[in-house]
Amino acid sequence: MRPESIFVVLYAAALLAGAVGLHRLGRTSRRYPPARARAERPPTRTGTAATDDQHPGWPHSEVPRFYTGMALVAAGASTLLPAGELLGRDHRSAETAVLVTVIVVAALTLAWLRTRLH
Amino acid sequence: MSTATPTVRGGRREPLVGKSWVQAAALVALGGLFVMVLMGWMAYQSHPPIPQRVVTTSGGTVFTGADIRAGQDVFLRNGLMEFGSIFGHGAYLGPDFTADYLHRSAEMVRHTYGAAPSDTADQHTRDDFKRNRFDPRTGVLTISDAQAGAFAGLVQHYRTTLGDPRGETGLRPSAITDPTQVRQLTAFFAWTSWAAAANRPGKSYSYTNNWPPEPLVSNGPAANTVVWSVLSLISLLVGTGLLFAAFGRWNWLGWHGRDQHELRFREPQTVALTPTQRATSWFFLVMAALFVIQTIAGAASQHYRADLSSFFGIHLDRWFPYNMVRTWHVQLSLFWVATGFLAMGIFLVPMITRRSDDKGQGTLVYGLLAALIVVVAGSTVGELAGMRGAFGRLWSWFGMQGFEYLDLGKFWQLLLTIGLAGWVFILWRGLRKRLAADSPANMPWLFFFAALTLPAVYAVGLLTRHGDNLTVTDYWRFMIVHLWVEDFLELFTTVMVAYVFVLLGVVRETVALRVIYLDIALYSAGGVIGTAHHWYFSGTPAAVLALGAFFSALEVIPLLFLTVEAWSFVRLGARQDSNSTTAFPHRWAVMFLIAVGFWNFLGAGVFGFLVNLPIVSYYEIGTTLTANHAHTAMMGVYGMLAIGFAMFALRYLIPEDRWPDRLAAVSFWSLNIGLASMSFVTMLPLGIVQLYHSVDVGYYDARSARFLTSSLSSLLEWLRFPGDILFIVGGALPVLWMALLGVRHRGRHQDVLAEADVALFTEIDVHEPAEATAARPRR
Numbered sequence: 001m002r003p004e005s006i007f008v009v010l011y012a013a014a015l016l017a018g019a020v021g022l023h024r025l026g027r028t029s030r031r032y033p034p035a036r037a038r039a040e041r042p043p044t045r046t047g048t049a050a051t052d053d054q055h056p057g058w059p060h061s062e063v064p065r066f067y068t069g070m071a072l073v074a075a076g077a078s079t080l081l082p083a084g085e086l087l088g089r090d091h092r093s094a095e096t097a098v099l100v101t102v103i104v105v106a107a108l109t110l111a112w113l114r115t116r117l118h
Numbered sequence: 119m120s121t122a123t124p125t126v127r128g129g130r131r132e133p134l135v136g137k138s139w140v141q142a143a144a145l146v147a148l149g150g151l152f153v154m155v156l157m158g159w160m161a162y163q164s165h166p167p168i169p170q171r172v173v174t175t176s177g178g179t180v181f182t183g184a185d186i187r188a189g190q191d192v193f194l195r196n197g198l199m200e201f202g203s204i205f206g207h208g209a210y211l212g213p214d215f216t217a218d219y220l221h222r223s224a225e226m227v228r229h230t231y232g233a234a235p236s237d238t239a240d241q242h243t244r245d246d247f248k249r250n251r252f253d254p255r256t257g258v259l260t261i262s263d264a265q266a267g268a269f270a271g272l273v274q275h276y277r278t279t280l281g282d283p284r285g286e287t288g289l290r291p292s293a294i295t296d297p298t299q300v301r302q303l304t305a306f307f308a309w310t311s312w313a314a315a316a317n318r319p320g321k322s323y324s325y326t327n328n329w330p331p332e333p334l335v336s337n338g339p340a341a342n343t344v345v346w347s348v349l350s351l352i353s354l355l356v357g358t359g360l361l362f363a364a365f366g367r368w369n370w371l372g373w374h375g376r377d378q379h380e381l382r383f384r385e386p387q388t389v390a391l392t393p394t395q396r397a398t399s400w401f402f403l404v405m406a407a408l409f410v411i412q413t414i415a416g417a418a419s420q421h422y423r424a425d426l427s428s429f430f431g432i433h434l435d436r437w438f439p440y441n442m443v444r445t446w447h448v449q450l451s452l453f454w455v456a457t458g459f460l461a462m463g464i465f466l467v468p469m470i471t472r473r474s475d476d477k478g479q480g481t482l483v484y485g486l487l488a489a490l491i492v493v494v495a496g497s498t499v500g501e502l503a504g505m506r507g508a509f510g511r512l513w514s515w516f517g518m519q520g521f522e523y524l525d526l527g528k529f530w531q532l533l534l535t536i537g538l539a540g541w542v543f544i545l546w547r548g549l550r551k552r553l554a555a556d557s558p559a560n561m562p563w564l565f566f567f568a569a570l571t572l573p574a575v576y577a578v579g580l581l582t583r584h585g586d587n588l589t590v591t592d593y594w595r596f597m598i599v600h601l602w603v604e605d606f607l608e609l610f611t612t613v614m615v616a617y618v619f620v621l622l623g624v625v626r627e628t629v630a631l632r633v634i635y636l637d638i639a640l641y642s643a644g645g646v647i648g649t650a651h652h653w654y655f656s657g658t659p660a661a662v663l664a665l666g667a668f669f670s671a672l673e674v675i676p677l678l679f680l681t682v683e684a685w686s687f688v689r690l691g692a693r694q695d696s697n698s699t700t701a702f703p704h705r706w707a708v709m710f711l712i713a714v715g716f717w718n719f720l721g722a723g724v725f726g727f728l729v730n731l732p733i734v735s736y737y738e739i740g741t742t743l744t745a746n747h748a749h750t751a752m753m754g755v756y757g758m759l760a761i762g763f764a765m766f767a768l769r770y771l772i773p774e775d776r777w778p779d780r781l782a783a784v785s786f787w788s789l790n791i792g793l794a795s796m797s798f799v800t801m802l803p804l805g806i807v808q809l810y811h812s813v814d815v816g817y818y819d820a821r822s823a824r825f826l827t828s829s830l831s832s833l834l835e836w837l838r839f840p841g842d843i844l845f846i847v848g849g850a851l852p853v854l855w856m857a858l859l860g861v862r863h864r865g866r867h868q869d870v871l872a873e874a875d876v877a878l879f880t881e882i883d884v885h886e887p888a889e890a891t892a893a894r895p896r897r
Contacts, residue, residue: 011803062705066712066790073791077798080837087835088730 005095008085012078013103026067068117079106085117131561135631140559143638150646157662164659165589166313166325170257174266181305189306192299194520195513197441197505205656206739208522211288214740220311221818224334226268245336249313273304288440323873329655332818342660346667347733354671386703387774392468393480399771399860401461402764406857408454413846415447424835445501445525458760460541465767467548469517469621482544490538497526514584523599538573546889575602589657600649612637644672652731667732677723706782710762717754735811743805750797771860781838785852792845800838
């Protein structure tokens with residue numbers, strides 16, 4: 001494989017790893033307080049302003065959503081770059097196979113992260 | 119606001135934190151400033167000398183010191199530092215002129231000694247450049263006949279490239295054609311390349327610590343560059359370990375066990391606004407407009423990197439060449455962010471004092487707005503006119519001063535400094551009664567002190583003068599680029615963010631104070647002396663490189679700390695420690711703060727440290743990895759923060775039934791996706807490739823037009839197009855629309871009637887869990 005293609009593949013792989021890492025990092029902030037503390041809290045009600053927070057409890061933290069969003073961008077980049085390399089250059093069969101594989105894996109990761117964005 | 123019952127003595131509230139916090143912060147800050155002064159002294163003492171005359175071994179004068187100084191002026195007033203770079207500092211489309219001159223002249227000299235491979239000829243070339251033949255007693259620098267011949271050849275080369283009538287270089291067509299100016303400019307380049315190659319007296323490395331890498335003249339990384347890179351890494355690892363060990367053992371901040379507040383947030387439209395708060399709507403409109411213009415200037419400058427020949431068929435370089443749009447892109451980034459911060463400071467004052475404005479405050483605020491518009495408009499037009507030769511001898515006063523980040527004319531720089539001082543006066547006027555009733559160690563005073571540092575430190579940048587030695591000008595210039603931007607603005611933003619959360623009642627004032635003092639200590643420990651990481655190769659001695667490498671690594675530590683520990687500062691909902699029976703009104707302001715935290719760690723921390731080690735910077739300075747750090751840090755941290763502040767204020771300025779929540783969402787995601795895209799898709803991969811090329815082939819080649827217009831570079835540059843469009847259309851334009859709404863509706867609020875009218879929440883009940891009581895540290 002040409003050095004340029006190798007770089008694009010490795011970079012895309014690193015971005016994918018980073019994307020998964022970001023998503024998992026965001027999920028660690030979803031830990032809820034222990035049961036005892038939950039029981040001590042008075043019941044809450046949803047906000048009066050329709051344009052504001054629609055989620056239960058206050059104040060709704062969207063750290064997990066943000067991290068998953070950034071992970072989606074990283075996964076998107078890991079799809080776009082090999083696709084650009086594949087379409088913008090002539091490649092031998094082996095290179096094409098590797099690039100297509102990376103694109104497929106990246107696209108699947110992208111789709112998986114998309115289902116996790118909530 | 120605070121859950122602690124305030125203790126008042128002699129009419130003033132007592133300090134809420136122990137003396138040790140204040141003393142530690144003050145000691146570290148003063149220590150850092152002392153070392154900064156010491157490094158300044160070293161810069162003045164040890165900069166590469168400008169010779170009075172440069173002569174050949176046969177005695178003929180090649181050029182003079184006056185030529186060098188005049189050439190520096192030509193370089194600055196024509197905006198060449200916003201086209202290429204010098205000593206690695208400047209823009210990245212054009213060449214680094216130090217490396218460019220050095221490489222070309224070395225090739226010419228080598229050719230003079232024979233075209234065939236020859237160790238003797240190679241050695242002769244190296245001797246010509248490495249041997250320092252400057253005589254400090256006479257002020258005469260002697261060069262070889264071959265070097266003199268190279269100088270003459272390069273005068274022709276720069277006349278051809280910088281005066282090309284076709285353009286398509288990034289500069290406007292026929293940018294510099296005057297033969298005298300070209301000659302002077304070449305003399306300036308020659309002097310910088312001499313400083314880059316000739317060994318310092320008594321040393322085995324050059325004035326620039328052997329930068330740039332150039333095998334033809336035996337320029338390779340000096341021992342200091344390698345050793346201090348290793349020590350820098352060790353200081354980061356040890357410092358990180360110590361900090362986390364300390365915080366694992368002692369709960370210094372006291373927020374692990376938090377109060378169980380029950381708060382009721384007031385609906386934004388029930389919070390009264392004062393006239394000055396309503397006036398800030400105009401500031402946020404100016405901020406948003408400047409942001410949009412800055413993104414358009416950025417798009418134009420980025421297009422040059424993708425296609426030098428034209429802007430989709432339009433020869434943009436005839437009116438707005440690369441160095442022009444890049445100047446605006448860089449200057450406006452500082453202007454719009456500063457406008458947002460100034461506005462937020464004014465907006466917060468009545469919320470801090472819980473009373474209406476003093477008489478005349480509104481007039482002062484509008485006066486400040488007018489002054490700001492005058493400075494921005496005047497400096498922007500001045501830069502355009504100055505680059506085209508206007509203003510004669512007053513070019514550096516009203517036109518293009520020409521230093522990267524300090525491009526604006528000195529007159530506008532002075533006005534801006536006065537404007538910042540005026541802003542502090544406005545804050546003082548609003549706060550003075552509150553300040554008189556509080557300890558200097560508490561938040562109102564910290565807010566005021568942090569604001570005061572902004573004009574104070576910015577004023578230091580006035581000492582950057584076009585006639586000075588380049589090493590000295592870079593010493594003062596980075597007071598603005600680093601100390602002002604990365605340290606004191608960081609301090610001010612920490613205080614403001616902390617205050618917002620205190621005013622919202624979600625963090626105790628004591629806790630916020632500890633974070634601020636810790637921030638002062640941590641950032642001062644690393645960031646003040648760490649300013650020297652910009653001076654590794656700009657003509658300062660090796661001791662400055664050592665200090666910069668060791669201490670700038672420590673800058674990452676507070677970013678690590680704040681990211682891990684202070685996530686609980688903003689992860690309010692995830693922990694669900696506090697409750698309200700009314701909706702939290704600042705979802706998007708908090709979201710932008712979450713983004714700030716993310717980009718602070720990634721953009722400033724990770725991408726900053728990626729280019730921080732001297733051995734990396736040696737090959738990397740002035741390349742795309744620097745731009746990657748600059749964009750993700752500046753926009754990701756300060757840009758997001760300024761918009762977050764705007765969201766906070768606009769939430770009160772725009773009536774509830776007009777609040778465009780969906781638009782805020784679109785803007786938030788578009789800005790973050792766009793910024794991530796420009797980094798992940800283009801700047802980071804291109805930067806890695808360019809760094810590899812710099813090490814493998816050569817720095818000169820990695821900065822050449824041949825590399826930048828290669829097919830891979832072009833592909834990567836074009837791939838960022840969708841993300842950039844999203845950033846501008848989806849991200850920046852909605853901010854402008856929301857700011858317009860803020861101006862349109864700002865008058866629909868009642869005047870302040872009572873203290874309760876400006877409160878952001880009411881506190882119903884406070885009780886503290888047992889573990890929080892036990893965990894609370896003793897003062």
